[in-house]
Amino acid sequence: MNSSSSTTTTTTTTTTTPNSNLSIWSLSYYFNLWNKQFTEPDSSEETRKTVLRLTERFGETHPTFRMSSYNEAVSFAKSKFKFLMVYIHSSQHPSSHSFCKEVLFTREFKEFIEANYIFWVCDVSTSIGLRMCNLLEVTTFPALSLICCNNVPGLTTSSQPVRLELFQGNQLSTKQSAMTIIRTSVSHYEPSLVAAKADHDLREQDRFIRQEQDEAFYQSLKEDQEKERIRLEKEEQERLKREREEKEEQDRINFQTELEERKQRKQKLFINEPKQKQPNGVDITKLVIRLHDGSKLQRNFLITDTIEFVMDFIDTHIQEPIENYVLSTHYPKKQYSDLKSTLKDEGLYPDSVLFLSEL
Template sequence: MVLRAIIDYCINIFKGVLQVVLYFFIPRPLVGDGQNRQRDSQLATQFIQKFVEKYGNVHPEFFRGTLPEALERAKNELRFAMVILQTDEHDNTIKFNRDTLTSELLIAFLRENNILIWAGDVRDPEPFQASITLQATTYPFVAIIAAQIPHGSTGSSPRMIVVDRFEGISSPENMIARLTMSISRYGPDLQRIRSERAGHEAARQIRAQQDDAYLASLKADQEKERKAYELAEKQRLAEERARKEEEARQLLALNREKWRRWALTQLPDEPHPNETEVAKLSFKLVNGERVVRKFRATDTVETAYIFVDTYHLQNGASSSTVSEPPSNYTHTFDFLLVSPYPRIVHHVDKFKEIKSEQGLWPSANLIVEGLTSDDDEE
């Protein structure tokens, strides 16, 4: 007898697993499937409204949604689920609802153990299908369903199985006693699954933190490399710019000196002592040296500038002459010739003759003023 009872119990457990699995995976019509879910959800809500109208607000917290949604919630949250199927056409329904489902003792127990409750009237399509799947024969019918991982299936996803069933009327005390047994028997498995999930989640969070730390470190390294590259590139460009500026400065200095050597060949000789219409100009150079030189009246103002600009070459035997000016170069003089009293600036003019320049003819004392970027060239 004991062996037979054990065999029957195992068969019932297998049937419970098969029933709930079949319920989850039973084929549904593709056309209007969303409409069916919406209809089933509305019927579940209507069941709750009718229950409140008839029996009051003291009742378990019924799940508002379809049965698959309720079982999926219980599976994901690792909670026991209570599926209640009933019909007003059965004589025991009123007594069960009034004496059992509205029992504050039972309601408190269900709340304390976080049991998810779904209920429906088998005259509606979804509860009717559930009654067939769960093989309900007497109403009211209650199935207790819990998530379990079959032995030998470590690491697999838990499946919902029927762990207990009530057929016919049951008192609150009887339901609490049997629920307590189910919780004692199957609760450790749920706790084990919770612990495994917590371990997996902790490991996942650690990996995520490690990944975040790695990405942050990688980003910091990349940012450091970017800044180092930008700094190196900035230095390279600065050095390149400085090199080009120095090359340009050297080329300018070379062209200036080449132009001066060429201009020296263009400088007219000093007038002969017997020549008339000669201007005598005295120059005080930038270094303080005083130089006197005679110019013909027809020499241009630019000639006086050329004389001053090439003065350092005129007495040097090593100063080789240049036959032509440097190409792509325009010479500018870096000084001004100025008459001090009254102050008159004699600007460079390659066409104006000395005899026509006020302050130069027939003689003048001139100051050579070096130019800077702030000078006001009058």
């Protein structure tokens, strides 16, 4: 009799004093923080361990749990435009055990949740679980909270996640009651979320179209710039070619002019041809010069005249620059490259035949 009474008392205490348990857990949480030098545990790792403990105890048939931190679960639900369902578990609360066994870890509830929601779980014994209890104002277990993660006109006033509903305790006592109350509550909010998603999709479509248009514009602009670059480069090449040709032509004209002026200056040196021995006793020599084109020149020179003087005479009769030629004899073969040497020094008297050849 006393044993039965003790059991009843213990059960009553466990199921009716959640706030006392929360206080104990709060003290435990802050004590753990002190022991860990105030370093927060990794919430993703806490979630992973919570899921592992639940699946080891209740099996693998359950809604897909987001194996991440709460903030990451919120971001994921937001990206999918779905409600986030948060389950807070308490291993010390008997109703949590029956909820997991009879509701959460069943095929029907799994299919119901996965068709409509993103599901995330935490344990009140962990730091993130305790914070979620305080944030969602949980008073008993089991506890399910419906979170809107998107900015939905009429439901939220900012981009922060908002708790729309909190289902806890006896509301989740059976699978049917849990699914019914969730479905009924969501039917009130879902049209607003659907409308917000439609607006979002329309904006995204417009943004995508604008992005495509911008990309097409920038691609066209890039192609036009490339064409303009090629055109300018071609014009620059043509300009440089034209300037080069003009310079070459001007250089040629200047060279021809200089060559002609030089020949005219030299021609004055050959106006008077010596015909006989000079009064000062200097003899003359008769030179016959065969040019490279087969023609020939003939003239009398003083034996004191230099090879350079003979070349100057030839220069007045040919079109090409004389610097490209040399005088020579056929036999014996000899080239006269010393321009300062006299005809007498080279033995080119009283007469001689010379040949003009290219260097």
